[in-house]
Amino acid sequence: MPANLPPQYQKAEEEYRKAQSAAERFEILERMLVLIPKHKGTEKLQADLKTKLKETKADIQVEKTAPKGGKVYRFPRQGAAQVIIIGGPNSGKSRILRDLTKAEPEVADYPFTTREPMPGMMAWEDVTVQLIDTPPITDSLFEPYLLNFVRSADLVVLTFDGASDDSPEATATVLDQFRQRATALSTMTGFDEDDFSKLNVKTLLVVTHGRDSEVSDRLDFFREMNSTAFATIQVDLDQTPDRELLRRSIFEALGLIRLYTKAPGKPADFSSPFTIPIGGTVEDLASKVHRDLADKLKFAKIWGTSAADGQSVGRDHVLADKDLVELHT
Ligand SMILES: Nc1nc2c(ncn2[C@@H]2O[C@H](COP(=O)(O)OP(=O)(O)OP(=O)(O)O)[C@@H](O)[C@H]2O)c(=O)[nH]1
Ligand SMILES: [Mg+2]
Numbered sequence: 392m393p394a395n396l397p398p399q400y401q402k403a404e405e406e407y408r409k410a411q412s413a414a415e416r417f418e419i420l421e422r423m424l425v426l427i428p429k430h431k432g433t434e435k436l437q438a439d440l441k442t443k444l445k446e447t448k449a450d451i452q453v454e455k456t457a458p459k460g461g462k463v464y465r466f467p468r469q470g471a472a473q474v475i476i477i478g479g480p481n482s483g484k485s486r487i488l489r490d491l492t493k494a495e496p497e498v499a500d501y502p503f504t505t506r507e508p509m510p511g512m513m514a515w516e517d518v519t520v521q522l523i524d525t526p527p528i529t530d531s532l533f534e535p536y537l538l539n540f541v542r543s544a545d546l547v548v549l550t551f552d553g554a555s556d557d558s559p560e561a562t563a564t565v566l567d568q569f570r571q572r573a574t575a576l577s578t579m580t581g582f583d584e585d586d587f588s589k590l591n592v593k594t595l596l597v598v599t600h601g602r603d604s605e606v607s608d609r610l611d612f613f614r615e616m617n618s619t620a621f622a623t624i625q626v627d628l629d630q631t632p633d634r635e636l637l638r639r640s641i642f643e644a645l646g647l648i649r650l651y652t653k654a655p656g657k658p659a660d661f662s663s664p665f666t667i668p669i670g671g672t673v674e675d676l677a678s679k680v681h682r683d684l685a686d687k688l689k690f691a692k693i694w695g696t697s698a699a700d701g702q703s704v705g706r707d708h709v710l711a712d713k714d715l716v717e718l719h720t
Contacts, residue, residue, distance in 0.1 A: 396433075400426040404582060408590065409543045411465065413450035420444045439587035461535040466510045470519035471666040472645045475540050478550030479561030480527035483599030483628065485509075487548065488524035490628050491638060496524050503527060508540070515638040517664060518649060522548075522641075528565045538572050546645050547576055547594040551613065553625060554600035559613035566617055578620060594621055595644045597637065601625030648712040650676050659715050667710070674706040677718055687720040 396404075403426055407419040424440050427433055466473070476484045480502030488496050492511025497504050505526045512519045526534055541547055549565065552558045566576055575583075576594040583589035598606060606625060624640045626633035648671065649664035667675045678685035685706075694700045695714030710716065 395428070397426065397428065400428075408580075408582075411539075411543070413447050413454050417444065417447045417451060420447060435585075436587055443587065462507075464508050464536055464540075466508070466521070466523055469510075469521045470512055471642075471647055472545035473521045473523065473543075474513075474546045474548055474641060474645075475523050475525065475537075475544040476548045476550065477525050477528060477537065477541065477565060479552075479558065479565055480529060481555070482527070482550040482552040482558065482561070483597070484527070484550050485524050486599065486628050487550065487597065487637070488522055490634050491641075492522055494522075494524070508536075513638060513641065515642045517661075518642065518647075518666060520641060520645070528568050529561070530564055530568075533568050538569070538574065541569060541576075541592055542574055542590055544592060545580075546641070547592050548641065549576060549594050549596050549621070551596055551598045551610070552600055553598045553606035553609060554603040556609065558609055559616060562613055563616040566619075576619070576621075578622070593644065594619075595640065596621040596623040597640075598623065598625040599628060601633065602627045602630075648710060648714075650710055651713070651715045652676070652680060653715060653717045655717055655719060664713075671710060672706060673704060673708045673710065673716065673718070676710060676716055677706070680718065684718060684720065689719050691719060692717040 400423060403419055403423045407416060407423065410416045410419055420440060420443055427437055427440065476487055478484050485496040485498045485505050488494050488509065488511050489498050491513045494509055494511030496509050505524060508523055508525045510521055510523045513522050523540065525537055525540065528537065549562065551562045569576055573589045575589065575591045577591035578593065579591060580593045581591055583591065598610065622644055624637065626637050628634060646669045647666040648669055649666055651659055651661050651664050653659040665676060665679050667679060673691045674685050674688065677688045688706055690703050690705060691708065692701055692703050693714055693716055695711055697709060697711035697714050698704055
C-alpha cells in the first residue's frame with residue numbers, strides 16, 4: 392500500500408471489489424477519491440482512481456444501452472462468505488459442491504460436465520458458507536462471467552486432480568487465464584500496491600484424489616511452473632475425515648471469527664453467530680448487527696477469550712473467535 396491508507400478508504404476499496412454494477416462502482420470510486428489522503432505517496436493511486444472513474448462512467452452508458460455479450464449470473468451473497476470453486480476440466484469442482492452442500496450438481500468421470508454455475512450452502516460447526524461450482528477453464532474456454540465471480544469472491548478454491556498427469560499444466564492454464572485479465576490468484580486479497588488495475592484474490596489449492604501415490608510429484612511439477620505459495624490441502628473426497636478437513640480448511644482460509652451477541656439484561660443468542668474478519672473490533676461487530684448501532688455504541692462487555700469475563704471494553708477492542716459480546720448504547 393502506498394503510504395498509510397486509512398481504514399475508511401480500505402473499507403471502500405473492499406466495497407468496490409464486491410460491487411456488481413458500473414453505477415455502483417462509480418459511486419464508490421467517487422467516495423474513494425474523497426477518502427484518499429492527498430500527498431505525494433498517493434499521487435499515482437489518485438491518478439489511477441481518476442482514470443478508473445472515467446472508464447466506469449463510460450461503462451455505465453454501455454450497461455444502460457446494450458447488455459454485454461455472454462451470459463450473466465447473479466448469486467446474492469448468503470451465509471458468512473462467498474467461495475468460488477474453479478479449476479481445469481474433471482478436477483473435482485462439482486464433487487466438492489455435491490459432497491459439502493445439499494446441492495446436486497452433475498458429477499461424472501469425464502470432462503466438461505458442468506455448463507453452468509451452481510451455488511450451495513456449506514455448513515461448518517455453527518456457520519454456513521456459500522460455495523459456487525463453475526464450468527471448467529481451459530486455454531480455449533473461459534466463460535466471461537467467471538472473472539467477476541472471482542474478483543468479488545471472499546475466497547477461491549482452485550481444484551487440482553491429484554490423480555492426473557495433466558493437472559499441473561491444466562491448473563497453470565487456469566492461473567494464466569486470470570493473469571491475462573489482471574487478476575492474480577494469490578495468497579491474500581487486495582489491489583496491487585503499485586497498480587490499481589491489478590487485483591490479487593486469496594486462493595486455497597484443493598488437491599482432489601489427494602492420496603494418489605504420485606500426488607507429490609505432480610504438485611512439485613505444478614510449483615515449478617507457478618511459484619505462488621498457495622495454502623494447499625490434499626483430500627480424497629471418498630474419505631469422510633477428508634471432507635470434514637476440507638470444510639474446516641475453507642472456513643479457516645476465510646480468516647473470520649464468530650461472535651455471539653446479547654442485549655443487556657437478556658439471555659445470550661448462541662443460535663447463529665455474526666462473523667467479522669480476524670483483527671476486527673467491537674465497532675466492526677456493532678455495524679454488522681445494525682447500521683446505526685456503531686454510532687450509538689458506548690461500550691461493550693465481553694465473555695470469552697479476548698477479555699476477562701464480564702469486562703467492559705471500548706469500541707476499538709479487538710475481539711476473538713467465539714466471544715460473547717453485550718453491546719451497550
Ligand atoms: N475417489 C475420488 N474421486 C474423486 C475425487 N475428486 C473427484 N473425483 C471424481 O472425479 C470425477 C470428476 O469430478 P467432477 O466433480 O465431476 O469434476 P469437475 O471438475 O466438476 O469436472 P467438469 O465439470 O467437467 O469440469 C468424478 O468421477 C468424481 O467422483 C476424490 O478426491 N476422490
Ligand atoms: Mg463439474
